[in-house]
Amino acid sequence: MTNILPRKDVVIIGLGWTGSILANELADEGLDVLAIERGPWRDTGTDFNIGYVQDELRYGIRRDLFLQPAVEAMTMRNNVSQTALPIRDYGSFLPGNGVGGAGVHWNGHTWRFWDSDFEIHSKLTERYGAARLEGLQLQDWGITGAEIEPYYDRFEYLAGISGKAGNINGKIQSGGNPFESSRSRDYPLPPMQMTYAPTLFAEGARSIGWHPFPTPSANLSEAYVNPLGVAMGQCTFCGFCERFGCANYSKASAQTTILPVLMKKKNFELRTDSEVLHIDLDKSGKMARGVTYVDSSGVEFYQPADMVLVCAFGLHNTRLMMLSGIGKIYDPHTGEGTIGRNYAYQTVSGAQFFFDDKNFNPFIAAGALGQTVDDFNGDAFDHGPLDFVGGAGINCLPSNGRPIATRPVPPGTPRWGSQWKKATVSAYKSTMSLFSQGSSYPTSYNHLDLDPTYKDRFGRPLMRITFDFPDNDLRMSHYVSDRMVELGNALGGRETVVPKLKKGWDALAYQTTHNTGGVVMGNDPRTSAVNRYLQSWDVPNVFVVGASAFAHNAGKNPTGTVGALAFWATDAIRNQYLRNPGTALVSA
Numbered sequence: 182m183t184n185i186l187p188r189k190d191v192v193i194i195g196l197g198w199t200g201s202i203l204a205n206e207l208a209d210e211g212l213d214v215l216a217i218e219r220g221p222w223r224d225t226g227t228d229f230n231i232g233y234v235q236d237e238l239r240y241g242i243r244r245d246l247f248l249q250p251a252v253e254a255m256t257m258r259n260n261v262s263q264t265a266l267p268i269r270d271y272g273s274f275l276p277g278n279g280v281g282g283a284g285v286h287w288n289g290h291t292w293r294f295w296d297s298d299f300e301i302h303s304k305l306t307e308r309y310g311a312a313r314l315e316g317l318q319l320q321d322w323g324i325t326g327a328e329i330e331p332y333y334d335r336f337e338y339l340a341g342i343s344g345k346a347g348n349i350n351g352k353i354q355s356g357g358n359p360f361e362s363s364r365s366r367d368y369p370l371p372p373m374q375m376t377y378a379p380t381l382f383a384e385g386a387r388s389i390g391w392h393p394f395p396t397p398s399a400n401l402s403e404a405y406v407n408p409l410g411v412a413m414g415q416c417t418f419c420g421f422c423e424r425f426g427c428a429n430y431s432k433a434s435a436q437t438t439i440l441p442v443l444m445k446k447k448n449f450e451l452r453t454d455s456e457v458l459h460i461d462l463d464k465s466g467k468m469a470r471g472v473t474y475v476d477s478s479g480v481e482f483y484q485p486a487d488m489v490l491v492c493a494f495g496l497h498n499t500r501l502m503m504l505s506g507i508g509k510i511y512d513p514h515t516g517e518g519t520i521g522r523n524y525a526y527q528t529v530s531g532a533q534f535f536f537d538d539k540n541f542n543p544f545i546a547a548g549a550l551g552q553t554v555d556d557f558n559g560d561a562f563d564h565g566p567l568d569f570v571g572g573a574g575i576n577c578l579p580s581n582g583r584p585i586a587t588r589p590v591p592p593g594t595p596r597w598g599s600q601w602k603k604a605t606v607s608a609y610k611s612t613m614s615l616f617s618q619g620s621s622y623p624t625s626y627n628h629l630d631l632d633p634t635y636k637d638r639f640g641r642p643l644m645r646i647t648f649d650f651p652d653n654d655l656r657m658s659h660y661v662s663d664r665m666v667e668l669g670n671a672l673g674g675r676e677t678v679v680p681k682l683k684k685g686w687d688a689l690a691y692q693t694t695h696n697t698g699g700v701v702m703g704n705d706p707r708t709s710a711v712n713r714y715l716q717s718w719d720v721p722n723v724f725v726v727g728a729s730a731f732a733h734n735a736g737k738n739p740t741g742t743v744g745a746l747a748f749w750a751t752d753a754i755r756n757q758y759l760r761n762p763g764t765a766l767v768s769a
Contacts, residue, residue, distance in 0.1 A: 206748075208446045238585065290740075296382050346364055522571075533678045
């Protein structure tokens with residue numbers, strides 16, 4: 182039996198970055214807002230207490246903060262000729278679980294996509310011709326960089342981002358990123374203080390003509406009070422950021438920026454440990470009536486609502502749209518359908534430089550502490566003579582030196598025994614690690630749909646991921662890896678190790694949690710699932726907010742863009758939709 186509850190103005194599915202931003206803004210509008218979160222409540226003082234949060238075994242290895250396959254699994258394959266198999270243990274990417282979502286355990290790199298990214302198909306076609314995009318399914322996002330810039334600014338000041346602007350109102354700024362698009366003002370906080378590894382990286386990069394700059398960081402360089410009046414602390418360089426909550430209130434997350442204000446509002450309610458099964462539609466299938474969810478006791482509830490905002494992790498957003506029958510599921514054979522279209526990942530590769538005479542003290546660290554080079558990112562460089570489009574940032578970000586997982590040793594070292602121990606002792610302090618974070622461009626064959634065989638504990642089909650690295654992206658990654666070899670030679674270490682990315686994505690080794698696409702935004706309902714305001718083309722009182730809206734992934738972390746889109750969608754709801762509820766929004 183389903184229990185019917187009193188109506189709400191707004192139901193929000195998921196309370197991470199996007200859900201928290203939308204809930205806070207719409208509660209300020211006077212709406213009666215309910216958030217439903219599948220995982221538990223998580224609070225800094227009680228869940229990330231300084232007395233026990235720096236436990237690498239619990240959080241870093243056993244992944245206490247992450248979604249477990251027993252709760253929701255997925256299946257994966259590289260191409261449509263294969264039979265997808267379940268991911269029994271999340272490895273390649275790590276979805277969050279609980280209030281705050283993946284924003285709890287991120288490192289804190291906070292980027293803006295460039296203006297050219299939002300009009301990527303138009304810009305690349307204009308510069309290189311349509312033939313250069315053959316095999317890729319690139320498309321414009323339906324918005325421009327100028328339109329989204331004020332919302333990037335709002336997110337950065339909410340989060341207290343530390344950094345140095347490179348382009349303010351069209352003027353290049355010394356010490357910043359000269360390739361970034363124009364912004365209206367500098368970051369709210371100055372860059373973090375650099376340790377030895379990123380300092381040496383920057384010196385080496387400048388020696389070969391590159392343009393290093395401080396990585397924009399959600400680890401705070403100074404104490405800060407954000408526009409909501411929430412006070413945050415200065416980062417202490419403990420090295421427990423990625424896979425951990427921040428005990429010091431110095432890494433931006435929903436817990437440290439929004440929830441202290443949101444949870445006090447009388448017109449906001451949160452229900453945790455409750456999983457939404459599907460969005461309920463009216464008889465016409467054109468309007469949402471509310472959602473059906475199950476609590477931790479297995480009791481089923483129907484929650485009526487005038488508006489449904491889907492704000493879970495991107496992959497979960499896509500699956501929920503499919504399970505709710507909103508939109509047509511993408512078919513890679515015909516190209517028809519939009520839900521599941523343009524799934525993309527992140528094309529990541531690494532490098533290690535081994536020295537005999539350096540001590541980098543890797544345990545003095547923070548998640549986004551470091552320097553980046555964007556000379557080979559996006560369209561910052563001429564691709565004319567090359568055989569790919571896209572690019573990657575090259576990053577020196579010594580995020581941690583935690584003892585279980587930090588064991589850099591040169592190739593050929595035995596995997597155990599006295600020689601391994603000796604190499605570990607020698608290399609621990611004297612190894613510089615880099616990584617390139619590259620663009621991931623969609624193809625017609627990389628997509629998401631529902632698995633025909635495997636089901637979850639409620640009898641619903643699992644999400645099926647069909648993905649492999651496109652040849653274009655592999656060529657891009659190899660080109661950038663060669664640039665990292667150049668840097669290693671310039672730095673003059675004993676040994677430079679730069680393995681190149683290979684075809685055949687698998688779900689075992691961790692790569693990145695930057696999954697994008699599936700409910701893509703745009704101006705054409707034939708190729709996008711939501712319009713430029715992230716409103717469903719098919720059901721206008723449903724908005725889907727998150728990285729699921731990305732039409733591709735750039736060579737940057739998605740969180741800054743996710744936050745900006747949340748503010749962008751919120752403004753559209755407040756200033757347009759609420760004036761005429763139930764109607765499709767049009768360009769202002």
